[in-house]
Amino acid sequence: MPHQFSRTQAIRKPAVKSRGGIVAAQSRRAAEVGAEVLAAGGDCVDAIVATTFALNVLEPWMSGMGGGGAMVLYRARENRYEVIDYGMCAPQSLRVADYPITGQGAASDLFPWPRVKDDRNIHGPGSIAVPGVVAGMEEAHRRHARMKWKDLVDPAATIAGEGLLVDWWTTLMIASTAADLRRYPASAETFLRDGLPPNAP
Known part of the structure; x- marks a missing residue:
């Protein structure tokens, strides 16, 4: 085992089984949003769209509408693969x-x-760069969705209305980019009030 791993660190998670599908995300709450979409009869793409927009609110430093990516889909009923490329462009x-x-x-x-x-x-x-996330989600939705766009974005809007939770991880993420946030008055005022990152309660 590589030296950087602790001898006591758990690097496995328990397996989860489900007949209706599983949603995995760094944020538990975002994954729950996607799982609720599946439980309501949504396609896996509906769950992806809802989870993506929830992550935009819950983890803006990693996942957001200002970024891009690629989606690899396997449509089991047709035994068909497809890729939706929504990377940023100049x-x-x-x-x-x-x-x-x-x-x-x-x-x-x-x-x-x-x-x-x-x-x-x-x-x-x-x-x-020109972001691609919203266009990518829209294309996936156009091809495969069962649910209305509004119903998939509403959970993220509700979470946004509650505000960003400031916990130790939020503080760490803001602190790690503090030098860059200080470059611009708007970001400094939003994230570094009194010149410092917010303190977790």
């Missing part, structure tokens, strides 16, 4: 000349691409 007006490579090694971002002048591909309005 704006149509993007000019490569606005992002000159400095030749000073890799960026310090999550991805080890070559460093760009002023890190403008990482910070600021010029670093924003």
Whole structure:
């Protein structure tokens, strides 16, 4: 076993069986939203849509409408696979000349691409790609949904009305990006009141 694992750390979860399907998500509450959709007779795609929008509210630092992804579906009745690609893309007006490579090694971002002048591909309005999540969910819904879009988005809207729970994980996520949040007055005011991350109760 690799050295970074504790000898007492549990790395397995108990198996769960269900005749109606299972929804897995980092957030228990988001998974419950998806499970309720399945219990109401929704297709697995209905559960995906509802869970995705719930995660947007419950885990905005990892899952959100500002991102993108890909969905691999297996439709058992037809024994058919399909992929819906909803990755982010560059704006149509993007000019490569606005992002000159400095030749000073890799960026310090999550991805080890070559460093760009002023890190403008990482910070600021010029670093924003066109999100694909909403379009991807809409396409999956159009192809396979049994339930109305509104009924799948409503649980996320209800959760959003309650506000974001500030627990130790929320505090950790905000603290880990505090330097970047301080760059912009709006994000600093929202997430770093008094200049510090919120404290979990």
